[in-house]
Amino acid sequence: MDQPSDLEPAHGVGPWDGPWPADPRLDPELLAHGDRRNVVDRYRYWRHEAIVADLDARRHPFHVAIENWQHDLNIGSVVRTANAFLAAQVHIVGNRRWNRRGAMVTDRYQHVRHHPTVTDLADWAAASSLPVIGIDNLPGSVPLETYALPRECVLVFGQESVGLSDAVREAAVATVAIGQYGSTRSINAGAAAAIAMHSWVRQHADVEAGHQ
Known part of the structure; x- marks a missing residue:
C-alpha cells in the first residue's frame, strides 16, 4: 500500500494484531498495513473523516x-x-x-x-x-x-x-x-x-x- 504523505516511519503502530475490530471508525487499510501518521495514539487506525468528526465535536471557540x-x-x-x-x-x-x-x-x-x-x-x-x-x-x-x-x-x-x-x-x-x-x-x-x-x-x- 502506498503510504499517505503524513506518515512518519519513526512513530505509529504496525498491522493490527488480534481479532479484527468491528468499530466503523477504523480504516481497514490501516489495520492491515499499520498506521504511521502524525496523530495522537487515540486516533491510531481511525479513518481520516472519523478523526475530523471527533475533533469537530470538541473544538474550542x-x-x-x-x-x-x-x-x-x-x-x-x-x-x-x-x-x-x-x-x-x-x-x-x-x-x-x-x-x-x-x-x-x-x-x-x-x-x-x-x-x-x-x-x-x-x-x-x-x-x-x-x-x-x-x-x-x-x-x-x-x-x-x-x-x-x-x-x-x-x-x-x-x-x-x-x-x-x-x-x-x-x-x-x-x-x-x-x-x-x-x-x-x-x-x-x-x-x-x-x-x-x-x-x-x-x-x-x-x-x-x-x-x-
Missing part, C-alpha cells in the same frame, strides 16, 4: 487568522499549532496560496478558510459575533499576560517583519502585546501565535483534558 501578503512561511507552523490547541478555524487573509510544509499535514484535520481582504475577515467575524483581537507589540497595545481574552474571538497575527496591517488595527477591538525582555524588536510570527493560543488555553480550556 477561538479562531486564528494570519495575514499573508508575501507568502509568509510561518503559516504552516500556525496551522500546526492551531491543530494542537484545537482552534475552531484558521483564517488566511490575503494570498490564497501558502506554504504547507510547516503544517506537517495537520491541515488535513484543521479547518482553514480564506479571506481575500481584511474587510472580508472583519465582515465574517462581525456576522459571527466574534471580536477581533490583534496580536502585535504596537504603541498602545495592552499586555497579553494581563488581558482577559474573550472565550469566543479571532486572534489575528500580521505578516512576518511588518506586523499587523493598518486595516487589522482598525478592525480589532483590542491589540495585545507579548512581553519581551531582550534586544530583539519582535517575536517570530509562528512563535507569537503559539504563545497567544496557549494564553487562551490557560484562560479557557480544560487543562486536564489536554494532558490525557
